[in-house]
Amino acid sequence: MPSFRKPTSLLLTTTLMLILIQSPNSLPTTLLTHPISTHLRFDSLSLSAASSDFGGIVHSHPSAVFLPSSPSDIASLLRLSYFSPHSFTISARGLGHSTRGQAQASAGIVINMPSLNNSITVSTDGMFVDAGGERTWIDVLRETLRYALTPKSWTDYLYLSLGGTLSNGGISGQAFLHGPQISNVHELDIVTGKGEMVSCSESVNPDLFFSVLGGLGQFGIITRARIALENAPQSVRWMRLMYTDFELFTKDQELLISIKAEGEGWRLNYVEGSLLMEHSLKSNWRSPFFSEKDLKRIKKLASGNEGVIYCLEASFYYDYDHGRNINRADKTQMDQDIEELLGKLSFVSGFAFRNDVTYMSFLNRVHDGELKLRAMGLWDVPHPWLNLLVSKSNIMDFHIGVLKGIMNTTKSMGPILVYPTKRSKWDERMSTAIPDEEVFYSIGILLSSEMNDLEHLENQNAEILKFCDQQGMNYKQYLPHYTSMEDWKKHFGKKWERFAEMKSRYDPKGILSPGQNIFAHSV
Numbered sequence: 001m002p003s004f005r006k007p008t009s010l011l012l013t014t015t016l017m018l019i020l021i022q023s024p025n026s027l028p029t030t031l032l033t034h035p036i037s038t039h040l041r042f043d044s045l046s047l048s049a050a051s052s053d054f055g056g057i058v059h060s061h062p063s064a065v066f067l068p069s070s071p072s073d074i075a076s077l078l079r080l081s082y083f084s085p086h087s088f089t090i091s092a093r094g095l096g097h098s099t100r101g102q103a104q105a106s107a108g109i110v111i112n113m114p115s116l117n118n119s120i121t122v123s124t125d126g127m128f129v130d131a132g133g134e135r136t137w138i139d140v141l142r143e144t145l146r147y148a149l150t151p152k153s154w155t156d157y158l159y160l161s162l163g164g165t166l167s168n169g170g171i172s173g174q175a176f177l178h179g180p181q182i183s184n185v186h187e188l189d190i191v192t193g194k195g196e197m198v199s200c201s202e203s204v205n206p207d208l209f210f211s212v213l214g215g216l217g218q219f220g221i222i223t224r225a226r227i228a229l230e231n232a233p234q235s236v237r238w239m240r241l242m243y244t245d246f247e248l249f250t251k252d253q254e255l256l257i258s259i260k261a262e263g264e265g266w267r268l269n270y271v272e273g274s275l276l277m278e279h280s281l282k283s284n285w286r287s288p289f290f291s292e293k294d295l296k297r298i299k300k301l302a303s304g305n306e307g308v309i310y311c312l313e314a315s316f317y318y319d320y321d322h323g324r325n326i327n328r329a330d331k332t333q334m335d336q337d338i339e340e341l342l343g344k345l346s347f348v349s350g351f352a353f354r355n356d357v358t359y360m361s362f363l364n365r366v367h368d369g370e371l372k373l374r375a376m377g378l379w380d381v382p383h384p385w386l387n388l389l390v391s392k393s394n395i396m397d398f399h400i401g402v403l404k405g406i407m408n409t410t411k412s413m414g415p416i417l418v419y420p421t422k423r424s425k426w427d428e429r430m431s432t433a434i435p436d437e438e439v440f441y442s443i444g445i446l447l448s449s450e451m452n453d454l455e456h457l458e459n460q461n462a463e464i465l466k467f468c469d470q471q472g473m474n475y476k477q478y479l480p481h482y483t484s485m486e487d488w489k490k491h492f493g494k495k496w497e498r499f500a501e502m503k504s505r506y507d508p509k510g511i512l513s514p515g516q517n518i519f520a521h522s523v
């Protein structure tokens, strides 16, 4: 044994020296002398990566970055903080796609979740996938497609971690049908703010399960999620319909999300929508969809409509064969059904476009745009995004007051998404705050600051929120950002009391996710 002691203490001495030299803040000795201290990083590269995010607006410097190799490393770290008389804050960082420092931990420790790299296991009998909370949705999709299976509910962009989207909601054009991603989770493994490792589901530890879903990282760190699967299609009929009238556009969206699936046949699988601005049609990163010829026509249509038109997106999944002969949809019948459906809609005549694409390229559509923007140096710019959930009864006022009023959409850079979804697809027990009305709209004002206009965009966001408040709108921020507890209380409304109670049960010292600015950290 002595032969072991010498190198270990040598290693410890070296680690301690590095810490003393490089760590700006003192972390407890119990941590610095613990075996897991070898997972800590103090170099400026690690620290600066952990103090930035996709938003590029907030920069909080942690004392160290932690690279776990297992969930029990995370549990040890949490326990060291919780039982220390000098506890420190800890934030899980998935892919850092937050926009307001939500995954940062000023003077605390940021856990670099991707270091876990847990396996992804598909159960074809149980129709579920088990994946580490650090895994990305694109990884999960690639693995499940090997079995001709797929998760049901998505985000528009797949390079996000399971833990990151499940801490918020996970919304895209499938949510009207299946609910958000948090409505499609069977089980979770959690490391709580006390360092306990707990499995939970609707029937086992349901309090923790529902609190964590949409819980903004406040109650525990998700180390495994079991996600529901369905049969995967091979192909997608992807359609875009143009409108010059916002009211007709939203009426048709509402009609489409009200259609019920008939028997085993085809059904509408995805409904979204966005504003298309004449000046940014070409640089819109969401999806290269239109031919040059179509783009010219659309641009002309927009220019005759004060520079802005409305684009309804709808998709149908088909071809479920995969050599197993399941649910093979009759394509000719699908064509007829779609024609019949289009006949009921009010888009501008001659402005219906379609593409038939593979399921993978449909789901991964934003990635192409990302690569283009990266090549132009326009990905790593500040993103003062504002995401709102606005009730159907306020959507016309929102259009007039915000989209046509406060915002000068004819100059805005970045997509503006507008699409309806259904409250009944959310479980009331989940933490995410949503408007109190069956149909509400997901609005993404996803602007980039490309021309030193960050201050202007920030002011605009503040004005939009003020307008919504003054009008008494039934709305909630999605991916919310507030800095005072009063605002958080208002945000959670009826859910606040329970949210605070669960916090005191699972993270009583306020160690977790300090970047959300909800609860104070008590040493």
Ligand code: FAD
Pocket: 053, 054, 091, 092, 093, 094, 095, 096, 097, 098, 099, 102, 103, 104, 113, 133, 134, 154, 155, 156, 157, 160, 161, 162, 163, 164, 165, 167, 168, 169, 170, 171, 172, 216, 217, 220, 221, 222, 223, 479, 513, 515, 516
């Ligand atoms: P991070 O930014 O790393 O973390 C976000 C929060 O979750 C932090 O509070 C963090 O502490 C916490 N967290 C991270 N991992 C864990 C974990 N394992 N356990 C517990 N807490 C954890 N959202 C949608 O709903 N729909 C969309 O279509 C959509 N599109 C997007 C497109 C782009 C280009 C971008 C940048 C974001 C988009 N988002 C969308 C928002 C996205 O879902 C959230 O920002 C999400 O939190 C990002 O995941 P992440 O892994 O980067 O999380």
